Amino acid sequence: MDLGLNGKSVFVAAASKGLGLATALEFAREGAKVTISSRNRQQLLAARDKIEEATGQQVAILEMDVTSLEDIRRAVQAAAEEAGGLDVLVTNAGGPPGGGFADMADADWNSGFELTLMSTVRLIREALPYLRAAGGGRIVGISSVSIKQPIQGLILSNVFRAGVNALTKSLATELAPEEILINSVAPGRIGTDRIMQLDGKRAEARAVPLEQVQQEALSQIPLGRTGTPEEFAKAAVFLGSFANTYITGQCLLVDGGMVKSL
Numbered sequence: 001m002d003l004g005l006n007g008k009s010v011f012v013a014a015a016s017k018g019l020g021l022a023t024a025l026e027f028a029r030e031g032a033k034v035t036i037s038s039r040n041r042q043q044l045l046a047a048r049d050k051i052e053e054a055t056g057q058q059v060a061i062l063e064m065d066v067t068s069l070e071d072i073r074r075a076v077q078a079a080a081e082e083a084g085g086l087d088v089l090v091t092n093a094g095g096p097p098g099g100g101f102a103d104m105a106d107a108d109w110n111s112g113f114e115l116t117l118m119s120t121v122r123l124i125r126e127a128l129p130y131l132r133a134a135g136g137g138r139i140v141g142i143s144s145v146s147i148k149q150p151i152q153g154l155i156l157s158n159v160f161r162a163g164v165n166a167l168t169k170s171l172a173t174e175l176a177p178e179e180i181l182i183n184s185v186a187p188g189r190i191g192t193d194r195i196m197q198l199d200g201k202r203a204e205a206r207a208v209p210l211e212q213v214q215q216e217a218l219s220q221i222p223l224g225r226t227g228t229p230e231e232f233a234k235a236a237v238f239l240g241s242f243a244n245t246y247i248t249g250q251c252l253l254v255d256g257g258m259v260k261s262l
Contacts, residue, residue, distance in 0.1 A: 004242030006031035009083035011076065012090040013066055013123055016043035018192040019142050019236075020092045021050070022229030026237045028055040032088070035079040037064035066093045066119035067111075076126040086130035088240045091120045092142040095194055096156035098201055104155065112156035117163045124171070128180075136179030140240040141168060143184040147251060149259045153202065165251055172249025181248040185236040188255025189217055190227045222257035 005027060012024040016038035028034045028051050036051075036059060038044045044061040051059045060082045064075040080086040096112040104112075124139060131137030144151070147165040150158040164184070171182050189195060199217070203210040218224060232254045238244060239252060253259055 001243055003030050003238065005088075005237075008032045008087040008242070009035075009080070009085050010088040010090065010240070011035045011037070011079040011086060011127070012092065013037050013064065013119070014092040014094060015090075016040055016047045018194065019187060019190065019229055019232055020090070021047050022233040023090055023092075023140075023142070023236045024059070025051045025054060026230070026233035027088070027090075027240070028052075028057040028059060030237060030241070031057065033057075033060075033083045035060040035062060035082060037062045037075050037079075039063065039065050066123070067114045069122055072119070072122045073126050076123065076130070080130045085134050086127055086137065087134050088138045088140070089123060089127040089131070090140050090142065090236070090240060091123045093119045095144070095154075096160065098153050098157075098198055099155065100153060101155050108156065112160050116157065116160035117167075120164050120167060124167075124182075128175075131180050132178060137181075138240045138242070138244065139171075139175075139180065139182040140236050141182075141184035142236065143186040143251060145186045145188045145253055145255050145259050147184075147186060148253065148261045153205075154198075168251065169249050176248060181239075181244060183239045183244075183247060183249065184251045185232065185239060186251050186253045186255070187232050188227065188253065188258040189221060190229060190232050190254070192229060195226070220258055221255070225256065227254060227256055 010027045010032045014020045015024040015036035024036045048059045048061050062075045064071045144161050146158045147161050199213050203213045235254050
């Protein structure tokens, strides 16, 4: 299938590692002109080298803190100028800290709000003039299955990602007349550093072996295994492609069947 991405300009936020990096790599495989961002320049350079070596496509890099409006404004403008426009935006940010309700002070709620919800609002707001100038475009958000089934010990993620999902549904109606399609992709248990960190924290809190926590998690997945970042990225790239012409306002779960909700 031709995804219609060859030569298209794609900006992927928080893409120096994990699901952001995997998604940027997959867009580059499809011939897109990819720009990636992160706060960490060394990680950005390593991510750029990995993508270029794997695909033969040149990748632009931009240092950007997703909690900074000034950084977002500067980076989106630079990405569009570098590639001669913008066709696809991938919103992404590192997950907020784990913990339950009793663990969180006002400062934690405020930082989770800025990191998860406001970063998405600001990225979309800054990108929209360029997507409109292109005559339409695609927006894809990297989310979490917590929007369908709250995850124990991740209260900040549960709350603010639900807000991002509501934003996606609302914007789908507003942006459809302009041929801008917006969707999100929700990973379940995908093999990234964050999953390992959360497993370790749960094992420590329960005073049980890490292997026990991991096996319990796998027992809840009908496919019986952890997904790969590459599997997640393929779904994200389709929704962010121009082969997708009639899907908007949706959240696709990439979870091996883990979430049981209808």
